[in-house]
Amino acid sequence: MQHSQAPTPAQAGASWPATYTRVVLASRPAGLPQPDNFRVEQSAAPALDAGQVRVRNHYLSIDPYMVGRMYESRSYAASTGIGEIMPGETAGQVVESRHPGFAVGEYVVGPLGWQEQAVSDGQGLRRADTSRAPLQAYLGALGMTGVTAWYGMTQICRPEHGSTVVVSAAAGAVGGVAVQLAKARGCRVVGIAGGAAKCAYVTQVLGADACVDYKQEQSGQALGDALARCAPEGFDACFDNVNGWVLDAILPRMNLHGRIALCGMIARYGQAPNHLAAHGYLLISRLRAQGFIVWDHVDLWSQAVDELGALFDEGRLRYQETIAQGIEAAPGACIGLLSGRNTGKQLVRLIDDQ
């Protein structure tokens, strides 16, 4: 429609397709998301207005919070509308610019959604220094994932040197950074992960002192007993990505005045309401439990990336990636995330030539 008004690629000094592929929410899931809840569609590239940039997205980040947005929810929880583009962070390159703050060729990260290219007014775009780390790291350990772990661990868990910290989904992208931040602060760290391979990764690569394989435990009681064997001293802080029965197993083992960062509810998405039975320990043990999302704390972003970058430079910020190829693979990658099919950060590569 407006495509005839767009400058040609030659004018902008870069090339991009006149049409591109994106993924929208086709319907709300009844239970866990299914492929037909997503729709892959073509879109014409709009022209830029003054103050806008065009970004060619190289990577799309797939994260659990996206699943939460697929469901109907109360007004201010920002549910994605039917037919709207699926939300998500991307990393890419500026290919056209009418914005004074961004030059063609610069690499940026931002909330540009499940699409091969995007037009942005610059809001929420952050530059990525690809001389320091690969572009996609700025979606992961040096981006939203890492800052999420940093906020929960340093601002809510606040573990002291020598204290004991438990991290659920410890092999995951967020949990893995949380483990390493606690280790860097001199804590004993117990991870919880699913399967022997993930547990080995948590202890041998990320450096946790122990890791409990929840898939080996038949009940919450058994999981709790396994945690007690790993940490008879109890937990002073908890970074929780799972909620539900895993949190129930942790709560009775929290020490007095412990802190719990509530970061995710993997156990809950698409499933029947997941009751909490051990919440009485919040009072008995005078705990503080705090839910958070990283977007409420963007003022601390550069402080977080400074610390994460320093760890990265020293080789002490390890992470894994699972990379799907092509925008059409995004729905499957998202569905796979919920069953733990990924290892570490789940990304979708949107280009072929890098």
Place this chain on the structure above:
Amino acid sequence: MQHSQAPTPAQAGASWPATYTRVVLASRPAGLPQPDNFRVEQSAAPALDAGQVRVRNHYLSIDPYMVGRMYESRSYAASTGIGEIMPGETAGQVVESRHPGFAVGEYVVGPLGWQEQAVSDGQGLRRADTSRAPLQAYLGALGMTGVTAWYGMTQICRPEHGSTVVVSAAAGAVGGVAVQLAKARGCRVVGIAGGAAKCAYVTQVLGADACVDYKQEQSGQALGDALARCAPEGFDACFDNVNGWVLDAILPRMNLHGRIALCGMIARYGQAPNHLAAHGYLLISRLRAQGFIVWDHVDLWSQAVDELGALFDEGRLRYQETIAQGIEAAPGACIGLLSGRNTGKQLVRLIDDQ
């Protein structure tokens, strides 16, 4: 046994009985406490050692936390032992002193247990200024009860002027002070209480803007709907004394970044495990929930009593008392507390002559 070594009443300038009555834990409750879980017994008054005082207790405070201590629990949660004296705060008068810090005739408050008299080394004893307020107020609105409400409201809820606060068990001794502290800070306050008379007290005497009668609501959903009608703007802070289904009704109505002070679990004592279903809102709405007991914060006691005393002097700290007569009435008063038979602070008067 040691009684022959004690100074006579005449020596100490006061009189006290050579034997006295106390109440011990006879057995652990299976379900709600029953009369036979308590045993009333006689005890000989021991002699004082150097550094000790003898206090004749005038009032005993009956509080929900005592019930929690009657059950078996993990080691550090301070379960009362079988045959041990029931724990509790008392207010009384020093009748004999070998302690340099306390003189005969002074009024004191402290953790002296369910007994007519007690020997203390002074630890935990605080003086009560009976020229400012009646002695028993230092067990209530100007004592543990008031300081509990003060800590939860001012240090955890931290409501801003113009925000909306919900208080459960709002007609209770703690809840009633919490309501008035929030009103004094310029908040809109919605109470939750059981029965029309208590709700009228909460709005007409304590000054809450609205009060929901939970006994009129058939379900958690109905209670939640009633709360939504009273506060369509949602709650910025919650002072919770009840937990369980009442907290479940509150959680979905908490505004973003709301604070929840977890002060009590009246709904839970002696009953089947009380699951929480709406805990996901802790994450969805990025709430902070914090359990506390006032004894962890004695460093703030005088600051709290300063503020409470100023409100009291201005006539803006209203409270009700239900007073049972005689130590033998303490078990019944404690059992009655759990069914809400009391109005306001439940006390037992241990003397006849005041």
